[in-house]
Amino acid sequence: MTNLGDLEVFARVVATGSMSAAGRALGFSPAVISKRIKRLEDRLGTRLLQRTTRQISLTDAGQGFYDRVLGVLAGIEDAEAFAAGRSGEVQGTLRISAPTSFGRMHIAPHLTRFMAAHPDLVLNLTLSDAFTDIVAEGFDLAIRIGELSDSSLVARRLAPVRRVLCASVDYTRRHGMPQTLADLEQHICLPAHNHESWKLEGPDGAVSYRPEGPLITNSSEVIREAVLSGAGIALRSTWDIGPDLRSGTLLQVLPEWEGSRNLSVSAVYPSRQFLPAKVRLFIDYLAGLYGPVPPWEQ
Known part of the structure; x- marks a missing residue:
């Protein structure tokens, strides 16, 4: 009988498109992956993969x-998910990818209660602002913020995302408060590290504004600290700066204009015929925490 582990190795090689990527996902060297594929082909008496450089x-x-x-x-x-659901217990490791700031602020503080409810489950949480190929890198799910593009992944919306233009009290004291979008040309803007245009919605409908500024960084958290210190105007999510708006440390700029309403916090996972119990439990937990009116909007 064919080793079920060899079937998993074969499926992972096909999904990732390379033996090295499959090895990283499964914790094996490329040589071991190659050996397992050859063993499977030898047993079946046929070639399954065409290999080139x-x-x-x-x-x-x-x-x-x-x-x-x-x-x-x-x-x-x-079958495993069914048994786990029947027993009420889940085991193994749940690999999760999430954006750095959001993971630190809105996932990490809530892990204790989830881990206490599922003591046999190990959480492996990776925080990164880089795009993660969850299939190639072996993640069970990823938390993503933005507009989701069509893909082979399944997505579940967890919470809405509201983005506002903001600046510190100190900045507005020194530079004044813009009254129109055109006034932003006379102000210091702090664009995202990828210099993408700000997609805004307001009295004139949806517009795209390309901000220019003196700061270039690959860190969203640097932009946050810069706007807090009075360096300029930024477009930030309320999940990130909600407490600063409530305390008056930051002021909303051009309140009639906000970021695109198509943004959301979503959980994405590989498209399958079912949802593993450990993934479902964690997604349900986050959905219960956030809801249609998440805590950062209350």
């Missing part, structure tokens, strides 16, 4: 085998 592709036999392997693996995980 640049890419890996499925043979006709490999494609048919892959389609059936996905069903086998899904059935096994479905």
